[in-house]
Amino acid sequence: KQDVNVRLELQKASTLEKIVQRGTLRVGLEAGYMPFEMTDKKGTVVGFDVDMVTEMAKAMGVKLEIVNTAWDGIIPGLLSDKYDLIASGMTINQERNLKVNFANPYIVVGQTALIAAQSADKIQTWKDLNNEGVVITSKLGTTGEQAAKRLFPKATYKSFEMEDQAMLETLNGKADATVYDLPMTSIFFAQRGKEAGMKFLNEPFTYEPLGWAINKGDPDFLNWLNNFIVQIRNDGRYERIYNKWFGS
Numbered sequence: 001k002q003d004v005n006v007r008l009e010l011q012k013a014s015t016l017e018k019i020v021q022r023g024t025l026r027v028g029l030e031a032g033y034m035p036f037e038m039t040d041k042k043g044t045v046v047g048f049d050v051d052m053v054t055e056m057a058k059a060m061g062v063k064l065e066i067v068n069t070a071w072d073g074i075i076p077g078l079l080s081d082k083y084d085l086i087a088s089g090m091t092i093n094q095e096r097n098l099k100v101n102f103a104n105p106y107i108v109v110g111q112t113a114l115i116a117a118q119s120a121d122k123i124q125t126w127k128d129l130n131n132e133g134v135v136i137t138s139k140l141g142t143t144g145e146q147a148a149k150r151l152f153p154k155a156t157y158k159s160f161e162m163e164d165q166a167m168l169e170t171l172n173g174k175a176d177a178t179v180y181d182l183p184m185t186s187i188f189f190a191q192r193g194k195e196a197g198m199k200f201l202n203e204p205f206t207y208e209p210l211g212w213a214i215n216k217g218d219p220d221f222l223n224w225l226n227n228f229i230v231q232i233r234n235d236g237r238y239e240r241i242y243n244k245w246f247g248s
């Protein structure tokens with residue numbers, strides 16, 4: 001009797017089987033994080049993550065469905081089965097890893113700082129951010145927010161729902177600095193920050209591997225994802241997608 005129960009438990013369908021049976025891979029992300037996922041002029045979600053999961057769906061022989069979700073609800077959405085995985089530039093950290101499993105990292109980023117034009121003299125390095133009177137912005141519920149609070153406790157922290165709002169606050173001189181992930185700060189600096197006289201401290205001061213999150217207790221799916229990453233990293237597919245979004 002016990003053996004039967006053990007066997008039934010082992011046979012619990014993997015998300016992988018559900019995806020194949022359904023014929024659709026459902027991916028949760030929040031558009032707005034350049035160049036990983038953002039909305040183009042036509043309203044389509046495009047970016048590095050989107051191309052990666054498009055390749056993934058192709059390898060599974062299924063269609064792709066993007067579920068655009070607010071960042072603060074993105075893990076609850078996975079836990080309540082609104083999508084099969086999160087591919088949203090999510091940093092693998094220990095706190096999140098208590099709730100979800102992560103496939104091996106597909107890229108490594110880190111926190112950087114955009115400095116307002118009027119604060120450029122008083123803030124020379126990221127360590128100068130930890131001072132009274134310094135106002136720092138970042139995005140709600142991100143590792144940027146966590147880093148700002150942890151590393152710069154003497155500063156005043158101001159949270160924003162979206163990353164572009166946080167960066168515009170600094171561009172407009174209402175804050176001294178925005179702390180956020182490297183690729184996004186660098187794109188914003190090139191597009192708007194530089195001509196507005198902002199300073200960019202582009203040396204990352206945190207270590208942040210990004211990974212796809214899935215529900216716990218699904219070794220089959222995790223195994224598939226990890227092997228998929230190794231494969232695309234070495235057969236030219238990863239390189240092509242990487243160069244498309246990060247190439248100069």
Ligand code: ARG
Nearest residue numbers: 030033088089090091142143
């Ligand atoms: N890497 C950061 C984090 O995990 C920011 C990710 C934000 N992603 C997004 N799609 N808005 O907290």
